Amino acid sequence: MTWEPELEELARRRALAHELGGAERVARQHASGRLTVRERLDVLLDAGSWRETGELAGVATYADDGTLESLTPANMLVGQGTVDGRGVVVQGDDFTVRGGAADAAIWQKMVWAERAAHDLRRPLVRLVDGTGGGGSVKTLTSMGFSYVPPLPSVDLAVDNLSRVPVATAALGPCAGLGAARVVMSHFSVIVDGLAQLFVAGPPVVAWAMHETPDKEELGGAKAQTRAGAVDNLAKTEEDAFAQIRRFLSYLPSSVFAAPPVTATTDRPDRREEELLSIVPRDERKTYRMRRVLELVFDTGSVFELGARHGRSTITALARLDGRPVGVLASDPLHYGGGLTAGAAEKLEHFVDLCDQFHLPVVNLVDQPGFVVGTASERAGTMRRGARALCAVRHAQVPWCSILVRKCYGIAGAGHGDGARLNLRYAWPSGNWGSLPISGGLEAAFRRDLEAAEDPVALRAQIEAELQAVMSPFRTAEKFSVEHIIDPRDTRRLLCEWAAQAHDIVAQDLLAGRAERAHGYRP
Template identity: 55%
Template sequence: MTWQKELDELRQREALAEQMGGEEKVSRQHARGKMNARARLAALCDEGSFREIGKIAGKGSYDADGELESVLPAPFLFGKATIHGRPVVATADDFTIRGGAADAGITRKMVQAERMAHELKLPIIRMIDGTGGGGSVKTLEQIGATYIPAVPGWSDVVTNLDTVPVVALALGPTAGLGAARIVASHYSIMVRGLSQIFAAGPAVVDGLGASYKSASDHQQAKEDLGGSDIHTRNGVVDDEVASEAEAFARARHFLSFMPEYAGQPARRAECSDPRDRRAEELLSLVPRDPKHVYSMRRGMNMVFDEGTVFEIGKNWGRAAITALARLDGWPVAVVASDPSFLGGSWEAKTSEKVERFVKLADQFRLPIVHLVDNPGFMIGREAEMAGTIRYGVQAMNAIYKATVPFASIVMRRAYGIAGSAMSNADRHQYRYCWPSGDWGSLPIAGGLEVAYKSELEASDDPAAELEKIKARLDKVTSPFRSAELFNVEDIIDPRDTRPLLCEFADLAWRKLESEA
């Protein structure tokens, strides 16, 4: 006597689960240019590594004799897998079953996936395609009553944000709880033209969609309401990509910089880029004319290990560049001014972006490198209306609270409160300055005529007198005068930036590994 009969039923149920929402709905999913949930899991994870949990969960249909006729699988898949050989929890919504709505699923599956991540200290990846919420208005009639909203297991989502790396991929229209699950992550991605995010979709916003005359109208309405053009520019989502394949690649790349859980050291990678490489182009990167801009991204590519700069949030908070990178194989977090946007002045969104990124680096114990060319917080009525100073101080607070090693390279300007936020001035200043350095409480050009008003008014030639004053102050503002007083630690040849930062990375990781 064996249990072959039961094993045959198990295989039958597994085969039914693999049909997902059925051939017609899977074909419809593909016709929209979207992969199905199982294909997504296979594409994201290391080949053959995904082991599904709860595969046969769903709603079974039985004949009069109690024999299984069919199964509607749960619209949420999860399991253990590996990415770059390291264990993760991988999840995917199945849009082919009731649009991925939770009322067609089993809540416990989603809860168990989130719980598995923080209890076993595994990164979790959410591939979100659908509402993931409590269902439609029609559901209320089936229940026979309404209810006060609650999200089972949301405490596990919150715990994961404090415990393990969380990556969210928006791979279709996502509303309600689906949108919340995307935002509750450390790194998020949208696929341009394929995914949209909203608290409520166009049909709800526009009176159940009465104004839409065709599917194309509805698609455009979704883009107008919550497309990637909106959410990768307001900071709701970090990045947009052109395809699902690119989304999977970026998710894998992000995780390569991360430890498996908060408290574990991230891993060093093999590095063939010489740590003593001195890029000649760095010597002329910063122009002599203070009004001219330059490419900070070009400078970053010359300083960090070749091909390792992984920028996050490129389209929002654009006065600062935030990226992960490597120095002699060691992972680091990078904050860099972008003088090509608002001259590098921190406005509200930039400050919000810096705050969030510094907190990410501190949580997962990545040393921070700050490349500084900051003329200060953005000024003017619009900046005041946006509450720039509040967001700016919050960014500064995050920098002062960070406990990971911090290195600053002052490449040009460092003015005002924003300039002082380059690092925690009450800690050891691991800092180098380029000869192009220009700093102070405020730009001299902005206060010259006020400070020397009486001398200019008394002069027979105010314009000539102003030029004389400028010439005198040019000497006073030389970075070497600051170095004489040890107000700056060292002025370096820009070409020495990489070797010195590689030295910093060695020392920083020596400290971090001793704490683990």
């Protein structure tokens, strides 16, 4: 007597689970241009690494004699696999079963994934392709009762943000709880043209707000990445998964480990002649800060986050001689690099991310100050800017600033934390102060200019005198800036600093200083 009958039944049930919502709904998923959840796992994970948990969970019907007639699998797959050889936990929505609605799921599977990531200290990847917790009011007829809305696994989801990297892809219409699962992550990416994200979909909006937007207008990928609700835009699902893999490559598996160092053939002492002339002498002219990043960091290692939101500030992950770092940079192509409300929020969240996972921060500074004007005031720029300054002050990771050009006002003062070693190097193009000469001159010498016979000539004279005083060498004489360097030496100096910074991170981890004093919030 063997257990062959039970093993045959196991194989049968596994085959039914792999049929997902059935051939018709799988075909409908493909017709919409989207992969099924199992196809997505094949693309995301290393080949052959998927190990599913709860594969047989679902809703079954039985004949009178107790034999299984049908099985509709739960519309969320959970399990473990590897990404570039490192273990991850994955939860993936199956849109072919009740549109991925949470009320059609077995909620314990979602909790299991969050708990597994938490306890196993492994990154969590969410593949979201589903609606909110309610799904549809039709469910009430089958349930026979209503309920006070729960937040399944929210405690674990919040705790995980302070413990393991969480990366999420929006792969279809994500509403309500589905949308919340996307944004409650360290990195989110949405597929252009296929995915949308909203609090509630068009039918609910039409009823509640008397508006009639379609899905793209309401919560399309381009709109949500501009708003900053989602970090990055992807052209295809494959692109989204590649971005998740790349994001995870810079981070440790949990806050209890150091960021992974990779081998590189890029010489740490590489000197780029282009850096010598990249910043124009005319401060009113712009230049491409992203090109500076390409020239300074390891070749091909710069991975930008949130490029479509808060565009005057660049946030990216990169490597220096194979060592991962977080990168902040001003972008003079947008508001001259000035800090807007959106840029401040972006900066705050990024600094918190780096601090949470022990990524040393490099800040390339060309900061003219907070953006001014009525629109700026309506956006609450000063409060959001103050929160960004607090994030810089609270950060415990090693920090190094490169003063590329401007560094003015309160926003400029936040280029680093002055309460500890404020390590910084200035290029000869650096200029700084409370206010830029342009604008500040008119305010300070207004009466003199109004009384002058030739105000234009007087202004030119005053500006020439101020420019002489503004020389970075005079600042260095007073030890108000510690180093003025040849821009071509920037990479070498930063690579040397990165080696020291990662040693400090390792020492902190060895001493048990793994988790920040306050948790990470999305």
